Amino acid sequence: MTFPNHSQPDGSQPADPQADNPLLDIQFQIPFDRLKPEHAQPAIETLLDQSRAALEQLAQAETRDFAGFMDDLDRLTRELDTARTVVGHMDSVVATDEWRAAEQAILPGVTEFYTSLGLDAGLWQALKAYAETPAARELDPVRARFLKLTMDEFRRGGADLPEDDKAKLQELNAELAQVTNTFAKNVLDSIAAFELYVPAERLAGVPQRVQDATRADAEARGKEGHRLTLQAPTLQPILTYADDRELRRELWQANGMVGQQPERDNRPLIRRILALRREKAQLLGYRNFADLVLEDRMAGSGEAALNFERDLEAKTRPAWERENAELEAYYRSKAGADAPALAHWDLAYWAEKQRQEKYAFDSEELRPYFELNSVLAGLFEIVQRVFGITVREAQAPGWHPDVKYYDIFAEGGEHIASFYTDWFPRDTKRGGAWMNAFSTGGPQESGFVPHLGLMCGNMTPPGKDSPALLSLDEVETVFHEFGHLLHHALSRVEVRSLSGTNVAWDFVELPSQIMENWVWQREALDLFARHYQTGERLPDDLFAKMLAARNYRAASLAMRQYSFGLTDLSLHVEYDPASDLDPVAYARETMGRFHALPLPENYAMVAQFGHLFADPVGYGAGYYSYKWAEVLDADAFSRFEQGGIFNRETGREFVDRLLGQGGSKDPAELYRDFMGRDPDPDALLRRSGLL
Numbered sequence: 001m002t003f004p005n006h007s008q009p010d011g012s013q014p015a016d017p018q019a020d021n022p023l024l025d026i027q028f029q030i031p032f033d034r035l036k037p038e039h040a041q042p043a044i045e046t047l048l049d050q051s052r053a054a055l056e057q058l059a060q061a062e063t064r065d066f067a068g069f070m071d072d073l074d075r076l077t078r079e080l081d082t083a084r085t086v087v088g089h090m091d092s093v094v095a096t097d098e099w100r101a102a103e104q105a106i107l108p109g110v111t112e113f114y115t116s117l118g119l120d121a122g123l124w125q126a127l128k129a130y131a132e133t134p135a136a137r138e139l140d141p142v143r144a145r146f147l148k149l150t151m152d153e154f155r156r157g158g159a160d161l162p163e164d165d166k167a168k169l170q171e172l173n174a175e176l177a178q179v180t181n182t183f184a185k186n187v188l189d190s191i192a193a194f195e196l197y198v199p200a201e202r203l204a205g206v207p208q209r210v211q212d213a214t215r216a217d218a219e220a221r222g223k224e225g226h227r228l229t230l231q232a233p234t235l236q237p238i239l240t241y242a243d244d245r246e247l248r249r250e251l252w253q254a255n256g257m258v259g260q261q262p263e264r265d266n267r268p269l270i271r272r273i274l275a276l277r278r279e280k281a282q283l284l285g286y287r288n289f290a291d292l293v294l295e296d297r298m299a300g301s302g303e304a305a306l307n308f309e310r311d312l313e314a315k316t317r318p319a320w321e322r323e324n325a326e327l328e329a330y331y332r333s334k335a336g337a338d339a340p341a342l343a344h345w346d347l348a349y350w351a352e353k354q355r356q357e358k359y360a361f362d363s364e365e366l367r368p369y370f371e372l373n374s375v376l377a378g379l380f381e382i383v384q385r386v387f388g389i390t391v392r393e394a395q396a397p398g399w400h401p402d403v404k405y406y407d408i409f410a411e412g413g414e415h416i417a418s419f420y421t422d423w424f425p426r427d428t429k430r431g432g433a434w435m436n437a438f439s440t441g442g443p444q445e446s447g448f449v450p451h452l453g454l455m456c457g458n459m460t461p462p463g464k465d466s467p468a469l470l471s472l473d474e475v476e477t478v479f480h481e482f483g484h485l486l487h488h489a490l491s492r493v494e495v496r497s498l499s500g501t502n503v504a505w506d507f508v509e510l511p512s513q514i515m516e517n518w519v520w521q522r523e524a525l526d527l528f529a530r531h532y533q534t535g536e537r538l539p540d541d542l543f544a545k546m547l548a549a550r551n552y553r554a555a556s557l558a559m560r561q562y563s564f565g566l567t568d569l570s571l572h573v574e575y576d577p578a579s580d581l582d583p584v585a586y587a588r589e590t591m592g593r594f595h596a597l598p599l600p601e602n603y604a605m606v607a608q609f610g611h612l613f614a615d616p617v618g619y620g621a622g623y624y625s626y627k628w629a630e631v632l633d634a635d636a637f638s639r640f641e642q643g644g645i646f647n648r649e650t651g652r653e654f655v656d657r658l659l660g661q662g663g664s665k666d667p668a669e670l671y672r673d674f675m676g677r678d679p680d681p682d683a684l685l686r687r688s689g690l691l
Contacts, residue, residue: 023047023083028418028452029405030086030438033397040087040102047080048113059122064130066143073127073150074496077117082439084110089436093456094399095188095428104181111177112170118157119166127151142664146495149663152296158284165283172280176616179269179276184430184614186264192427193261194254196228198247205243207364210234212463230255231425233460240348241364252345256600259607266607267584273613275577277620290572290621297504298628298667302573305506305624309565312558312627312685313594319555319690324596327553330354344597355552361545363472369542370475371532372423372459372468378528379482382518386640386651387490387659394418400426408450408489417441417451417489423468423478425458432610433457433477435484435512440499442491451500453488455481467532472546476516483515484508490655493662500662505622507667509629510636511659517637520550521645551689556596558627558688563594565624568612572621627684635683636675 022031023043058072084106091103117123130136131147139147158169197218203211203226214226214234221227228234228251238251259266277289286292290302299305331342331350342350356362380391388411396405402424408417425431434456441449457477462468470478487508488500501508518524522543529538567590575586587606592599606612611619619625636654643650657673671679685691 021046023086026079026082026086026439028439028450029396030452031397032399032403035086035090035399037090037096037098037102041105043083044080044087044106044110047083048109051077051080051113055117055120055123059120059126061126064126064133065135066139069126069130070143070147070150073123074146077114078439078496080110080113085436085438089438089454090399092430093422093426093428095430100185107177107181108174111174115157115170115173118154119159119161119169121159124154124159127154142493142495142498145664146498149296150497156284156292156295161283169280169283172276172283173616176273176276176280179272180613180615180618183259183266183269183273184610186266186269187259187608187610187614188430190258190261190264190608191230191431193264194230194258196250196254197223197225198228199225202226202244202247203238203242205241206237207241207367209367209460209463209466209469210237210241212465213461216464229427230258232431232458233425236348239345240352242349245346245349248345248349249343256603256605260602260604266613267604270583270587270606270613271577274571274575274583277572278577288573290569293617293621294506297622297625298506299624302569302621305621305628306566306569306573308628309562309569309624313562313566315685316555316558316562316690320559323553323555327351327354327596330357342597344595344599347596351553351556355549359545359549359552361542361549363546363549365542366472366529366538366546367460367469368531368533369529369538370470370472371530372470372478374528374530374532375470375475375478376421378524379479381527382524382646383482383486385646386648387486387655388648388652389416389490396420398422414448415450416448417453417485419452419485419489420454422454422456423459424461429456429458430610431458433459433481435481435488435501437488437500440488440491440496440502442496442499443494451489451491453485455485457481469532472519476519479515479519480512483512486515487511487659487662490660491662492660493664495664498663503663504667505619506625506628507632507670509625510632510671513626513629513633514637517633517640518645520547523645554688555690558690559594561627563591564609564611565627566594567591567606568619568623569621571606571612631681631684632671632679634687635679636671638683639675 020034021039021043022034023039024046025031054072054076058069058076061069087099087103087106091099127147127150131151136144136147158166161169200211200215203214210233211226214228217229218225218227228238230251235251235255239248242248274289281287281289281292284292286295288302290305294301294305299308327347327350328342330353331346332339334350334353352362384390390409392407392409394405394407396418398405398420400422402422404421406419406421407415408419410416422429436454436456438452438454441451455478457474459470459474459477460468484501487503491500493499525538525543530536567587570590571583571587575581575583577583584604584606588599588603591603591605611623613620639650639654640647654674658670661670665673668678682691
């Protein structure tokens with residue numbers, strides 16, 4: 001960008017205020033050590049100006065071929081995308097008031113630009129004109145797919161709308177961005193605001209590592225006792241192991257209030273988000289928001305996704321009812337006929353007691369064998385054997401002392417990707433686990449440009465005298481997020497917009513979920529499941545118990561996921577935001593069918609359901625994707641089971657035919673390329689022991 005010429009009185013030039021802005025100087029490694037919140041707004045405004053100028057030039061170009069038109073369109077927002085992702089990332093992992101303000105400041109301009117990009121009349125006319133040329137009709141399949149998907153996206157984005165409807169669409173998108181950002185902020189603030197200090201005797205039954213960590217947390221704040229929070233590494237062990245029933249109740253109810261406290265109340269926002277989404281969909285010619293977002297996904301429509309979930313529910317419900325009856329009977333046999341009725345804060349506790357007795361297995365016994373660094377080393381060894389890649393720790397500036405940085409190399413030594421990791425919870429970090437792409441590389445005229453990504457989580461942190469010892473679920477999460485990262489890192493697609501995880505959202509979870517399967521294989525566990533003190537491998541009897549208990553209450557776990565997916569779809573397909581019906585009550589009634597116990601009147605899980613409401617789209621109308629992809633992964637892993645879990649040829653085919661192809665083909669075609677057939681719809685139910 002050219003800046004105005006403002007000379008000093010002595011004729012010298014003043015320092016460019018943007019010259020030292022790291023967001024305008026991102027090469028490959030991101031300069032997190034120089035990055036400050038005040039850099040965000042001026043950098044984004046500069047990049048928006050550059051993108052608008054490039055857009056105008058592209059729309060007015062007289063000579064168009066793929067290299068000079070579609071390629072330029074593919075790269076149009078590359079620098080802006082990276083800077084925008086970095087700012088949003090910082091707001092997720094260093095959520096200070098300053099970073100929040102920075103995110104809020106850039107949101108309107110960014111939203112307006114991306115909406116206007118899809119509505120630009122000149123670019124849309126240029127696209128349609130190019131599509132009619134002989135050169136466009138002779139494109140290779142990947143570039144032809146990019147052209148088709150781009151035109152489909154423009155149509156879904158409102159490019160054919162009249163001008164007044166385009167203006168309305170921009171208003172809807174801007175408000176959606178603001179309201180969903182507020183939703184996410186309220187959840188983060190609600191979780192961060194809660195703390196409870198308790199004496200040691202109230203933690204009877206809770207694993208010692210949690211007691212040590214919560215005591216150290218209290219000491220770090222100059223307090224006595226143990227500091228309890230709503231972060232998963234603290235909350236879940238309390239609900240599962242604490243003998244103090246009143247403590248379990250207090251934390252369960254406190255967690256249930258997330259997103260519905262004064263000044264952080266998301267309940268009114270839910271109706272508004274649903275109304276904005278419905279209005280947007282209907283403005284674009286769709287019956288509802290689900291039909292809009294699912295048109296280019298494997299399911300195809302909201303009704304198809306609903307039928308998929310309801311079919312699974314019907315097949316699972318008999319086993320779920322048996323599990324509920326068994327747990328009730330077990331509870332009565334231990335607590336006595338006069339004991340109080342089971343409550344929601346009792347279920348995880350008594351289910352764990354039942355599992356320990358039924359299988360002589362306590363999942364906490366596994367933790368000493370799952371030290372985080374050992375898990376990562378084993379994961380990297382597995383992917384080297386299966387996919388032929390090498391992962392090495394390297395050095396790069398990070399946003400926190402816990403952050404680490406790695407390089408990935410192909411078999412011939414080519415540097416194909418790098419990534420950051422940030423595994424432990426903080427009060428200024430959002431919950432959950434996620435992978436994200438900072439920048440997308442791939443084959444270019446100058447050679448292969450590496451990809452750059454990240455993995456974040458909220459795993460069990462190191463104790464005062466022990467390293468980070470993970471639960472089995474946390475190990476699966478590490479493998480899961482690395483599967484997403486591999487999807488990004490191993491892409492060889494030349495078109496940026498079709499690279500890596502730029503695929504249909506009900507397909508994007510396949511590469512991540514299939515990686516979880518290696519956690520359950522003896523050969524794979526032997527590469528990393530070693531006792532952190534003795535180096536002893538996971539004992540055979542403990543592994544046998546782990547396998548035997550794998551499908552314990554599988555129906556209950558499945559029904560929990562169905563409840564999320566069906567609530568999501570029902571809100572976006574069947575619920576009318578213009579009606580008098582409260583969407584929170586509607587969601588509570590829908591979820592109630594999947595809970596073993598009646599839900600309290602103030603139950604409002606949707607008020608903290610960030611997957612659905614913390615983003616203008618996110619997993620809205622798409623939460624079913626997890627189960628959809630589980631069906632695919634349960635089926636696809638059968639090839640590895642048959643040919644050997646480290647079979648290099650199977651791994652090569654998985655990369656060449658599916659993982660490395662990104663969105664360059666229809667996902668159903670990619671699946672058939674690898675498996676030689678369509679997916680078996682009952683594969684997941686068989687793996688879960690539900691058929």
